[in-house]
Amino acid sequence: MKKNQMILAIGILIISLFLSSCATMFSGSTQVITIHSNVNGATIIMDGIPIGTTPFIGDIERGKEKFIVVYHEGHFAQTIRLTTKTNGWYYANLLITGITIDSSTGAVYSYSPQEYYINLRPLDLSSTDFLEEHQIRYFAMLNHSQIALEVNDDGEYLLALADLLSSKMEREVAIEAIKTAFAVSEGYQLAFGEELVRSFREYD
Numbered sequence: 001m002k003k004n005q006m007i008l009a010i011g012i013l014i015i016s017l018f019l020s021s022c023a024t025m026f027s028g029s030t031q032v033i034t035i036h037s038n039v040n041g042a043t044i045i046m047d048g049i050p051i052g053t054t055p056f057i058g059d060i061e062r063g064k065e066k067f068i069v070v071y072h073e074g075h076f077a078q079t080i081r082l083t084t085k086t087n088g089w090y091y092a093n094l095l096i097t098g099i100t101i102d103s104s105t106g107a108v109y110s111y112s113p114q115e116y117y118i119n120l121r122p123l124d125l126s127s128t129d130f131l132e133e134h135q136i137r138y139f140a141m142l143n144h145s146q147i148a149l150e151v152n153d154d155g156e157y158l159l160a161l162a163d164l165l166s167s168k169m170e171r172e173v174a175i176e177a178i179k180t181a182f183a184v185s186e187g188y189q190l191a192f193g194e195e196l197v198r199s200f201r202e203y204d
Contacts, residue, residue: 040053
């Protein structure tokens with residue numbers, strides 16, 4: 001009887017140690033983060049060390065909130081925070097085993113969101129003009145799928161986007177600019193926003 005109890009206790013201990021490391025095993029101590037910007041080739045700095053340029057897709061060590069700096073020549077640098085949430089495996093470890101060894105590896109944390117878009121402001125662009133361009137880009141990218149459905153019908157979202165261009169363009173000109181930007185971008189969300197802003201900036 002005692003022998004069976006000892007075997008059972010050893011089995012439980014082995015299972016507990018296995019489960020307590022689940023977050024590290026299944027989610028790892030690093031996480032893939034994607035960083036885009038309106039300027040390709042922008043340098044990304046984390047903890048004072050360059051880790052790559054935009055567009056960036058790479059493994060970032062898990063841990064508490066981190067800050068990164070994104071900059072490019074001719075633009076104002078921008079600092080963003082990589083926010084975190086507690087990894088779901090942490091709660092599974094705690095509930096099943098009462099052991100949370102993943103805290104030391106950083107695997108207890110998960111970055112959320114995992115994808116970022118950084119809008120860098122050119123040094124020669126006023127804050128007012130930058131804000132206007134940002135609103136155009138944001139609306140175009142956020143509602144890209146809906147605009148795609150309306151591009152041949154002048155629907156509600158397409159017309160709302162045209163109104164954002166109204167400080168420089170008449171509505172018909174704005175609608176044509178939107179359709180051209182959509183065609184040039186070949187349905188790619190980020191490219192659509194950038195092409196539309198470029199057309200808006202260059203329009204006289």
